[in-house]
Amino acid sequence: MEFDIPAMSCGHCVKAITEALAQLDPGAKVSVDLPAKKVTLDTNQDRATVAAALTEAGYPTH
Secondary structure (H helix, E strand, O other): OEEEOOOOOOHHHHHHHHHHHHHHOOOOEEEEEOOOOEEEEEOOOOHHHHHHHHHHOOOOOO
16 A cells, blocks of 8 residues: 655654554565655555554654
């Protein structure tokens, strides 16, 4: 699944997002495209759960 993360702007953001997703699903495969402000995630979690985790980390999705 893919998420647009407008607030993602630097390496710190990437690290925070990656860590939040790893806490949610340690086995998830995360790919981040910082210039495009997109995160692609291969996980068994549902979209709403992932979006909630990203929002809680300070990076709401659109």
